[in-house]
Amino acid sequence: MDNIAGKKSGLTWAVHISVAALVLLWIFPTLGLLVSSFRTTDQIRSSGWWAALFPAVQNEVFRTADPGEFRVERDGVFVVEGNLYVVAGRADTDGDVAAVVQAWGTSSRAIGAYAPGETADLGDGETMTVEANGDYVWTGSDDQLSGRGQRVFVTAESPPEFTFDNYQTVLFDPGNREGMAKAFFNTLTVTIPATIIPILIAAFAAYALAWMEFPGRALLVAGVVALLVVPLQLALIPLLTLHNDIGIGKGYLGVWLAHTGFGLPLAIYLLRNYMVGLPREIIECAKVDGATDFQIFVKIILPLSFPALASFAIFQFLWTWNDLLVAMVFLIDSSGETTVMTRQIVELLGTRGGDWEILATSAFVSIAVPLVVFFAMQRYLVRGLLAGSVK
Template sequence: MDAIAGRKPAVVWALNISVVALVALWLFPTLGLLVSSFRTGDQITASGWWSSFLPAEQTIQLRVADPDDARVDLGNGRFMVEGNIFDGQDFEGELRSWATSSRDLGAFQPGDVNDLGDGETLTVQADGAYVWEGDDDQISGRAQRVFLDVTTPPDFTLDNYSFVLFDEDNSEGMAKAFMNTLTVVIPATIIPILIAAFAAYALAWMDFPGRALLIAIIVGLLVVPLQLALIPLLSLHNAIGIGKGYLGTWLAHTGFGLPLAIYLLRNYMVGLPRDIIENAKVDGATDFQIFTKIILPLSFPALASFAIFQFLWTWNDLLVALVFLIDATGETTVMTKQIVELLGTRGGDWEILATSAFVSIAVPLAVFFAMQKYLVRGLLAGSVK
């Protein structure tokens, strides 16, 4: 017993470390997505989300004013262009160094004079003020390009959410996709629970021929990839006239979710006290009365646990929606498909994609945190007698 007691703290530490590691693996990507949704595209490109609360160093490329419009004649064939290189730029930060060639970044400090050759010079001050001087041929044509090494303070914005949720060109599509997703998810979560609850009770407490074989088949169906059934199931839907629509999607999600639902609920119901069921039968209760008045209330943790899984799976699903739901008009587009379309049209705007993704996972997160206390109880169903 002493040896066992001596090992217990190590086991506890290992368990705690494992739990912390799993939580971190789940939390960090979500936190990164949240932080990125409040950043600009330039910031996301320049630095990772973990450094978003610190000043960021980046190199930006700007040009001085158009020499044909802004040059001043100094006489003796000399011309000058002056101004501020940050004019028209939404810039808040500090200029650390600058250069006129991408091969020699940071070559000059603010206030240094860069001799461009043949008497042509350029000077850039710390506040962005510049003076570009040269002869008639030099101060003409294309404006001089300048590479600036700057340090920018942390910057967070709500513009991304404003675009995704309220922009006229995008908000209508996101709002419709949100409602379409709810239209898919709610029935696709409730229907398999109703069917699986009846089936689980029958497999747990009713004796009939072939029960053990049915349980073995259900366990075997847990490992069958849904991709194998997509095309045959779609052919069946087309043959019976369902085609692509909400009904076919609900039935598909129901069929794919039933094996786990029945297995989970059956394990939980088997662990319920036998005396309660036997006493109810002695008092004359029917199987339906036992199921509705005793089994269902006691099985709420398992029901809630499966509801969490099914809700998350159907909300985040793209494959089933593409096969059984999406039409050419886009009237039934779900959130995952809407984000894919946004990726196709705005592939470089990572801040918009991060915002759209976080808007999409906000509802599943709320459902998970509201019902997480039932999750472990449901997952451990039947594991301890």
């Protein structure tokens, strides 16, 4: 009696835990990209994204103002005054400084030698004092206060800081060669036709294989199934050679047809299985009423097959949007006019590997559209994947 159908399994809790773990494994990296895309470079380097709402302790190096321009003489002693953060260009005025200095020093070997407000003896009467808000006073003789400004190592606590500048740089900065606005629209130019074209072709083919009688239909179905296991990489070079011979290589038309060819086997297989499961009586009644195959396909089959069409559209859109290999083979352009987002991110990894805020923003922009598409159409996904499983 333990195996009676419909009885609740004793391992249901394990299934729930596994599903929750998979969901968390997917959510955490996505949330990390989102949070990091709004953080500054210093914040990202000093702490992880999970600490974004808490103050961060950072070790930084500053230089005081150049003595030759800013020093003044007081009672026979030359003095240079200012604020470390204002000199570094991080704040416009002393009042804009939000960081709190916890320790400071003038040597890389002792970056925390002094507390805020303490005076450091630099030798021969030369001294320096740094306050908690970054204000400093550097005193010395005429010979000592010359050349470049004094280097100061600071350990400071900075409040959480978020900015939209990363998105401004990535999407809208016309002078930034790493801007992804053009790559974003190039990806849409590739993805939308590469999703619609195979759906149109596969829908006609699936209807023919499901409901039209003609010689060799079983062989065609077997051929479609066989094409599902053909590796994409196996056909890249022959297909590129064919495209170059007929003059459609290195352009949008070539990459559209490539994605169409690679996506058709699954599309036809998925849609045929769904259409075969539709009630035969509906089609027979339509034929008795004098409807042609085209009328049956357009007015009956397509509306009833919308879950399967939406299911494949989700898969094809995600595959095409995230594709790098096909784009690099069939969309070659040295000028960068047709560069897609996946390739642009690869270039960012090479040229801006240390700018984590730019990389995080670019990556989140890249996944934002697929997320919207998936959540908008995910209710049709399961219905389409279960097509033909039951009568």
